[in-house]
Amino acid sequence: xxxxxxxxxxxxxxxxxxxxxxxxxxxxxxxxxxxxxxxxxxxxxxxxxxxxxxxxxxxxxxxxxxxxxxxxxxxxxxxxxxxxxxxxxxxxxxxxxxxxxxxxxxxxxxxxxxxxxxxxxxxxxxxxxxxxxxxxxxxxxxxxxxxxxxxxxxxxxxxxxxxxxxxxxxxxxxxxxxxxxxxxxxxxxxxxxxxxxxxxxxxxxxxxxxxxxxxxxxxxxxxxxxxxxxxxxxxxxxxxxxxxxxxxxxxxxxxxxxxxxxxxxxxxxxxxxxxxxxxxxxxxxxxxxxxxxxxxxxxxxxxxxxxxxxxxxxxxxxxxxxxxxxxxxxxxxxxxxxxxxxxxxxxxxxxxxxxxxxxxxxxxxxxxxxxxxxxxxxxxxxxxxxxxxxxxxxxxxxxxxxxxxxxxxxxxxxxxxxxxxxxxxxxxxxxxxxxxxxxxxxxxxxxxxxxxxxxxxxxxxxxxxxxxxxxxxxxxxxxxxxxxxxxxxxxxxxxxxxxxxxxxxxxxxxxxxx
Amino acid sequence: xxxxxxxxxxxxxxxxxxxxxxxxxxxxxxxxxxxxxxxxxxxxxxxxxxxxxxxxxxxxxxxxxxxxxxxxxxxxxxxxxxxxxxxxxxxxxxxxxxxxxxxxxxxxxxxxxxxxxxxxxxxxxxxxxxxxxxxxxxxxxxxxxxxxxxxxxxxxxxxxxxxxxxxxxxxxxxxxxxxxxxxxxxxxxxxxxxxxxxxxxxxxxxxxxxxxxxxxxxxxxxxxxxxxxxxxxxxxxxxxxxxxxxxxxxxxxxxxxxxxxxxxxxxxxxxxxxxxxxxxxxxxxxxxxxxxxxxxxxxxxxxxxxxxxxxxxxxxxxxxxxxxxxxxxxxxxxxxxxxxxxxxxxxxxxxxxxxxxxxxxxxxxxxxxxxxxxxxxxxxxxxxxxxxxxxxxxxxxxxxxxxxxxxxxxxxxxxxxxxxxxxxxxxxxxxxxxxx
Numbered sequence: 001x002x003x004x005x006x007x008x009x010x011x012x013x014x015x016x017x018x019x020x021x022x023x024x025x026x027x028x029x030x031x032x033x034x035x036x037x038x039x040x041x042x043x044x045x046x047x048x049x050x051x052x053x054x055x056x057x058x059x060x061x062x063x064x065x066x067x068x069x070x071x072x073x074x075x076x077x078x079x080x081x082x083x084x085x086x087x088x089x090x091x092x093x094x095x096x097x098x099x100x101x102x103x104x105x106x107x108x109x110x111x112x113x114x115x116x117x118x119x120x121x122x123x124x125x126x127x128x129x130x131x132x133x134x135x136x137x138x139x140x141x142x143x144x145x146x147x148x149x150x151x152x153x154x155x156x157x158x159x160x161x162x163x164x165x166x167x168x169x170x171x172x173x174x175x176x177x178x179x180x181x182x183x184x185x186x187x188x189x190x191x192x193x194x195x196x197x198x199x200x201x202x203x204x205x206x207x208x209x210x211x212x213x214x215x216x217x218x219x220x221x222x223x224x225x226x227x228x229x230x231x232x233x234x235x236x237x238x239x240x241x242x243x244x245x246x247x248x249x250x251x252x253x254x255x256x257x258x259x260x261x262x263x264x265x266x267x268x269x270x271x272x273x274x275x276x277x278x279x280x281x282x283x284x285x286x287x288x289x290x291x292x293x294x295x296x297x298x299x300x301x302x303x304x305x306x307x308x309x310x311x312x313x314x315x316x317x318x319x320x321x322x323x324x325x326x327x328x329x330x331x332x333x334x335x336x337x338x339x340x341x342x343x344x345x346x347x348x349x350x351x352x353x354x355x356x357x358x359x360x361x362x363x364x365x366x367x368x369x370x371x372x373x374x375x376x377x378x379x380x381x382x383x384x385x386x387x388x389x390x391x392x393x394x395x396x397x398x399x400x401x402x403x404x405x406x407x408x409x410x411x412x413x414x415x416x417x418x419x420x421x422x423x424x425x426x427x428x429x430x431x432x433x434x435x436x437x438x439x440x441x442x443x444x445x446x447x448x449x450x451x452x453x454x455x456x457x458x459x460x461x462x463x464x465x466x467x468x469x470x471x472x473x474x475x476x477x478x479x480x481x482x483x484x485x486x487x488x489x490x491x492x493x494x495x496x497x498x499x500x501x502x503x504x505x506x507x508x509x510x511x512x513x514x
Numbered sequence: 515x516x517x518x519x520x521x522x523x524x525x526x527x528x529x530x531x532x533x534x535x536x537x538x539x540x541x542x543x544x545x546x547x548x549x550x551x552x553x554x555x556x557x558x559x560x561x562x563x564x565x566x567x568x569x570x571x572x573x574x575x576x577x578x579x580x581x582x583x584x585x586x587x588x589x590x591x592x593x594x595x596x597x598x599x600x601x602x603x604x605x606x607x608x609x610x611x612x613x614x615x616x617x618x619x620x621x622x623x624x625x626x627x628x629x630x631x632x633x634x635x636x637x638x639x640x641x642x643x644x645x646x647x648x649x650x651x652x653x654x655x656x657x658x659x660x661x662x663x664x665x666x667x668x669x670x671x672x673x674x675x676x677x678x679x680x681x682x683x684x685x686x687x688x689x690x691x692x693x694x695x696x697x698x699x700x701x702x703x704x705x706x707x708x709x710x711x712x713x714x715x716x717x718x719x720x721x722x723x724x725x726x727x728x729x730x731x732x733x734x735x736x737x738x739x740x741x742x743x744x745x746x747x748x749x750x751x752x753x754x755x756x757x758x759x760x761x762x763x764x765x766x767x768x769x770x771x772x773x774x775x776x777x778x779x780x781x782x783x784x785x786x787x788x789x790x791x792x793x794x795x796x797x798x799x800x801x802x803x804x805x806x807x808x809x810x811x812x813x814x815x816x817x818x819x820x821x822x823x824x825x826x827x828x829x830x831x832x833x834x835x836x837x838x839x840x841x842x843x844x845x846x847x848x849x850x851x852x853x854x855x856x857x858x859x860x861x862x863x864x865x866x867x868x869x870x871x872x873x874x875x876x877x878x879x880x881x882x883x884x885x886x887x888x889x890x891x892x893x894x895x896x897x898x899x900x901x902x903x904x905x906x907x908x909x910x911x912x913x914x915x916x917x918x919x920x921x922x923x924x925x926x927x928x929x930x931x932x933x934x935x936x937x938x939x940x941x942x943x944x945x946x947x948x949x950x
Contacts, residue, residue, distance in 0.1 A: 103811075144816035147866055156585055158906060160865045161653075162816045169654060197653060197905075283744070336743075343744045385697075385811060386560070388656050395698075398708050401747055402672060408744060411751065412698055415711040416762070419755040420720055427722030478734060486727065495727055502722050503731035506752065508738070508745035 001292070001317045005030065005037050010322060012468035016513050017281050018316050019085035020092075021352030022468045041313055045123050047084035051075065052112040052223065058366040069369065071108035075115070075381050076367035080354050090312055091118040092381060093279035097272070098133045098171055101384045105142040110222030111382045114138035126272065126297070126306025127263035130171065134163070134255065135225040137212045143387065146226055150208050150234035159234065164203035166387050168195050173267040180266075180294050181287035182274050194267055195241060202238045202245075206258050209233030209251035228252060241265065263306060269297035277315050278393060283342040284327040284406045286335055289320045324514065329404040341514035343410040345390075346377040346422050349511050353429060356466045357443040368439040371429065376421040378413030426505045430498060448497050455483045458500075466504060475509045553791055553804040554676070554926055555837070555852035556701065557780070557830065558662075561814030562655065563856035564823055565875030566896075566909075569627050572596050572608040576893060583862045583896045583907060587819060587869065599886070601629045605893035612828035615835040616880075623886030624838065624847065625878065626949050628918055630894050630902070632858065632874035632911030633661045636941035639894075639901060639912040653871035653908070655814070658857040663701035666916050667937040675935060676805050677704030679923050682930045687801045689761050693790065695783040696809035710758055714782035716789070717763035720756070732756070761798035769793050772840055780833040783808040788840045791850065803926070813856060819868040830854070830878075838880050847882035851925065851950065854878045855915075862896055862907030873904055874911035877918060883925060883950050890949045914938060917947055925950040 005011050011030045015022040033040045054074040059066040078088050100114050114136050121129040133139055140146030148160035169175055177185040177192040184191040209232040212220040228251035237247040238254075243261050245254055262268060273293040277285045293314045300310035320326070325335035344352065350371055353359075361367040373380035379390040391412035396402035401411070433445035447465075451458040459480050463471040479500050486496045504510055567587065571577050572594055581588040594608030597620045601607060607627060609616065619625040638646040649666055651657040663674045671678075677692065681704050685691050692702040692709040702709035723729045736753035740746035769792050775785035787806045794801040810830065815823050834852060841847040859875025874894070891913045894902035904910045916936035923935060924946050932945045939945045 104814075144865075144868070147817065149866060155864075156583075157864050157866055158861070158870065160816050160868075161870050162814070165654065165871070175651065175654070175657070193650065200653070201905075338741060339743045341742055341744050343748055386655070386814075392656075396672070397747065397751070398703065398705070399747065399750075401743065406743070408747070411747070414748075414751055414755070415698060416717075416755045416758045417711070417713045417715070419752060420718055420759055423723075424719075424721045427720075430722075474738065482727075482731060491727075495725070498722075499725075499727035499731050502728040503734070506732050507735050508740055508742075508748040508752075512742065512744040512748055514742060 001314055002319055002322055003037065003317075005317075008469055012470050013321070013514065014316065015468070016352070017321070019089050019355075020079045020348065021355040023355045023358065024465055027468055037317065041086070041309075044084065044086035045309055048087055048119065049078050049082045049084050050119060051078060051115045052109070054078070055108060055112040061365045065108075066112075067108040068102060068111070069108070070366075071112045071115075071382075072369040072373070072380075073366040074112060076361075076369065079351055080359065080367075086312070087119060087122050089280070090122040090276075090308075091115065093276055094118040094122060094129075095381055096279060096384070096389050097275050098129075098139070099384050099387045099389050100136075100138045100142045100382055101386070102382060103385060105138050105382070106222040110138040110141070113223040115382060121308075123309045123312070125304065126268070126308060126311075127259050129308065130167075130263065131255070131259045132225075133171070134167065134207075134259070135210070137220070137222050137224065137226055139163070140210060140212060140226045141222075145207060145210055146212050147232075148204065148208050148210065149229075149232035150205070159201075159204040159208045161200050161204040164207055165200045167262065168199070168203065170387060172262040172271065173265045174271040178267050178270050180270055181291040182270050182294075183287065194265075199240055203240045203258060205234040205236070205238050206240060206245055206254045210255075269306075270294040273297055273311065273315070275393060276311070278342075278407075278409060280312075280315055281318075281321060281342075282326055282340060283408050283410075284339050286320055286325060286327050289318050289325075292318060327406065329406070331405050339404075339406055341512055343408055343414070343512050345379060345410050346413065346418065347373060347379055347381070349422070349505075350377065350425070350429075352510075353426065353466075353505055354441075356468075357429070359429065359432070359441050359443045362436060362440050362442055363438045367441075370432070370439065370441045371425045376418070376425050378415065378418035378422075423506060427502065430501045430505065445497060448501075449493055452483070452493050452496050453487065455480050455487070458483060462500070462504065467509070470509075470514075472509050475504075475507055479503060550802050550927075551794065551846070551849050552802075552926055553806065553846075553850045554922055555784075555787060555806045555808065555850065556676075557784075557834065557852060557854045558659075558696065558699075558807065558809040559813045559826075559830070559854055559856035560659070560809055560811040561856075562658075562858045562860055562871055563813045563826075563854070563875060564815060564819065564860040564869050565856065565877075566859060566862060567819075567823060568610050568613070568827055568878075569629070569876045570594055570608055570610065571893060572606045576605045579896045583898070585864065587864050587867075597627075599626065599889045601627075601889045601891060601893040603892040607889055607893075609831075610824065610827045612824040613831035615828075616831045616878075619835060619838050619880060620886065624882050624884050625880045626884050626886050627889040628877040628879065628913060628947070628949065629889050629891030630874045630909065630911055631877055631891065631913035631915055631918055632909075633658060633666050634911055634914040634916075634942075635666050635938050637914075637943075638910050648904075652873055653858060655857050655871075660700055662855045662857070662915055663699060665919065665936045665938065666914065673703045673705065674699065674701035675919055675923070676701045676807075677709070679926070679928045679930075679935060680704060680803070680805065681706055683803065683928060685801075685803050687799055689758060689765070689798055691799075691801045691803055692805045693787075694807040695786060696807055699807050701807055702805065708754065710762070712762065712786075714779075714786040716766045716786055717759045720759070765793050765796040765798045766790075768796060774836045774839055776829070776832045776836060778829045778833060780808065780810045780829050781836065784833045784837040788837060788844075791841070791846065792844060805926075815860070815868045816865055816870060817868040819864075834878070834880055841881070849883070851879065851881035851883055851922065853880070853918075853922065859909065862909065863898075872908040874902075874909040879949055885949055890947055913947065914942055917942060917944065921946040921948075921950055 011027045051074040055070040058073045059070040143163040145163040209228045210226040213224040213227045215221040233251040238245040296314040300307035324340045326340040328336045374383045391409040395409045395412040397411040593611040596608045633649045690710040775781045841850045859872045860869035861872040920932045933939045
């Protein structure tokens with residue numbers, strides 16, 4: 001792990017990974033931060049902006065129900081202008097591991113409240129986070145733990161296995177037994193399943209007895225943690241993953257023991273670490289990078305397991321990020337520099353552009369979902385098609401990436417349709433400098449207008465404000481030549497700024513990150 | 515003046531654009547032959563369809579066992595849609611009342627039910643072998659979906675079975691004949707040609723590209739080489755997606771809306787599928803074979819199943835019936851076969867108001883090539899503890915998914931070894947079933 005970042009290029013790269021994209025001045029602020037990079041982290045840990053309260057305010061101020069539109073308003077405001085960027089960025093990554101979706105989950109109020117669980121617990125201990133996720137009514141509804149009850153002989157019904165299965169497969173230990181560096185533990189040549197159907201059935205019994213709490217109006221609450229109903233709980237003896245759960249434990253005692261078993265399972269540190277690395281930094285981390293983070297998960301240096309502050313810091317400050325090292329082709333040892341980086345998630349590419357252009361909402365009361373994330377980007381916060389998120393963690397597109405046994409999950413949603421729609425929404429954002437409609441966004445184009453006849457200054461502004469110094473020489477040269485050529489042809493300001501910005505937003509330089 | 519993208523494609527050579535046509539590199543090219551045309555249409559029911567409430571016995575004896583097992587989730591016997599078909603062991607079958615619209619297709623003997631099929635790596639029912647192997651991670655959604663799409667023994671293969679199948683066939687076309695209207699899917703992955711992934715809206719406009727400055731600027735990125743893996747692959751991906759969209763737009767421009775399709779998610783997907791079949795000979799397609807993937811989610815009915823499931827089955831039935839009628843109208847019903855797949859069937863015993871993940875289920879197959887008038891497979895004994903009971907009403911399949919898949923591949927014209935395509939078949943007495 002590195003302890004200082006004093007190079008502007010490294011600072012810019014760091015900010016692309018740890019925030020929704022740098023804004024003007026962010027790189028300098030990071031370089032000059034009191035207390036250095038540690039100080040920056042401490043400052044970020046201390047900041048926290050919640051979503052539900054903001055969504056509620058938006059609904060009240062605009063006289064609308066607290067629906068998905070109000071929740072998205074809060075999400076845009078927190079993501080684009082919130083000062084707790086690290087927390088918000090990590091919460092967004094966590095929302096793609098502990099998936100809850102409006103597709104089967106509750107409405108805007110419940111989802112905003114669930115997102116707050118991720119925001120609040122982003123830097124908590126892992127077991128605290130996992131328990132909060134488990135008991136949130138949005139999760140209770142989405143994965144149907146709410147209402148699951150002990151086997152009923154009379155009615156021939158059984159406990160619901162949905163949450164029991166997914167909490168193991170997706171939220172903690174994963175399918176296969178893993179070494180600390182992420183490679184599968186082999187039994188001869190065969191991978192070893194981390195749990196059995198018997199474990200799922202037993203854990204389903206452990207987790208019986210929970211239901212939604214009531215709000216003051218007597219309706220099922222979508223914001224208060226679930227409560228238990230002793231009658232519904234199976235209080236017989238159980239055994240999960242080789243651990244005995246004694247008879248007679250309450251629903252709460254059984255739950256606490258189950259969380260402890262998953263938290264202490266040897267797979268959990270490496271399984272969760274790798275997923276977070278992929279979401280935040282690079283698609284193909286070397287085994288040694290995964291192992292370094294997993295070891296911090298096991299022990300933060302003070303003897304604490306699952307300290308998410310330490311885990312996130314280890315992910316963002318790993319030496320491989322500074323060196324630009326990634327997994328070698330064919331998963332070989334050594335390293336590759338070509339394989340370093342990732343394709344940006346479409347939503348992140350959009351937030352990057354918005355923050356660079358300092359986009360503002362025209363409605364002083366709120367942000368409308370001007371880009372229309374779900375229908376246009378192949379992804380949107382808490383709107384995945386299922387608990388399996390927007391893409392497979394090991395997805396490899398046909399061709400070089402698959403052939404070299406590498407992964408690039410985000411390509412999974414770069415379909416013909418979504419790439420066209422993303423392009424159209426990016427174009428809409430470029431044009432929005434002249435929009436005044438209340439549900440629209442806008443940005444100030446004058447710095448570009450003022451420089452459009454001075455190609456060198458124009459390019460300097462682009463490189464500094466949109467790429468934060470990371471623009472490639474080739475793209476720089478191309479855009480500059482384009483601008484000069486169009487200027488020589490007496491082409492007007494609109495066409496020149498539009499062409500250059502269009503070329504920038506769709507460039508592989510902008511849509512990928514290193 | 516509104517200019518089409520076509521004009522710009524021709525007019526931007528000066529800005530350095532070159533053609534990156536999405537050619538079928540590696541596939542054996544052949545000319546489209548109208549007589550030889552065939553299409554497979556997979557309708558994937560995501561989440562695990564409760565097939566035992568989709569196809570229900572109408573006979574008193576079998577119905578009573580069903581009702582006893584299902585209790586308050588049982589569909590009333592008097593509400594069933596009778597099909598006048600029976601399983602191999604003589605159990606008469608009916609459909610869920612929401613599926614009335616498919617009745618006439620069954621009556622025309624152009625639809626059937628594959629009874630109690632599912633993922634198997636070797637026979638269990640009748641094998642008398644207490645050590646019969648079962649597939650890994652039964653009841654896990656994504657892995658079971660993967661097995662349906664890749665083959666029971668091909669989980670670790672990066673390619674899907676439809677993708678591997680067409681690699682060995684003479685397929686024509688400039689745009690990929692492997693098409694998904696429901697996201698990127700493993701079923702279609704292969705080593706030669708990227709599947710075409712679209713929505714039911716088909717193609718559309720790049721609104722920013724109504725101007726040659728910007729089109730030329732984007733095309734500059736298509737041809738650029740990048741030292742970075744992701745940037746380099748992003749560049750080729752954006753080019754392919756752009757050209758695919760353009761070619762698809764051209765092809766679909768020649769066909770208007772077709773009649774009779776319900777305005778539902780699945781209805782829209784099958785509507786667009788029918789359009790793509792209709793324009794298969796368009797210059798940018800020229801397909802003598804087509805493989806389609808469409809899907810519908812929401813079948814993971816752990817809770818409050820009754821109403822949800824009825825609505826989903828109604829959507830499947832209405833869309834499938836409309837699709838069949840359209841194929842008849844196009845004179846292609848014998849050449850197009852549609853079939854359902856789902857993660858798994860659901861447990862016979864209920865949860866509180868829903869059902870949990872199970873194993874075996876039933877599949878519907880629709881098309882003029884179907885040898886209808888009967889169902890295929892034995893109706894299992896639903897009594898707890900019967901030889902079909904894996905545990906607590908999770909039923910053991912008797913027909914292997916790979917046997918169903920091999921039958922479809924064989925009908926489609928796959929000439930390779932079926933046991934190479936589906937290695938699990940070696941353990942079964944028959945590679946294919948007689949339903950096509």
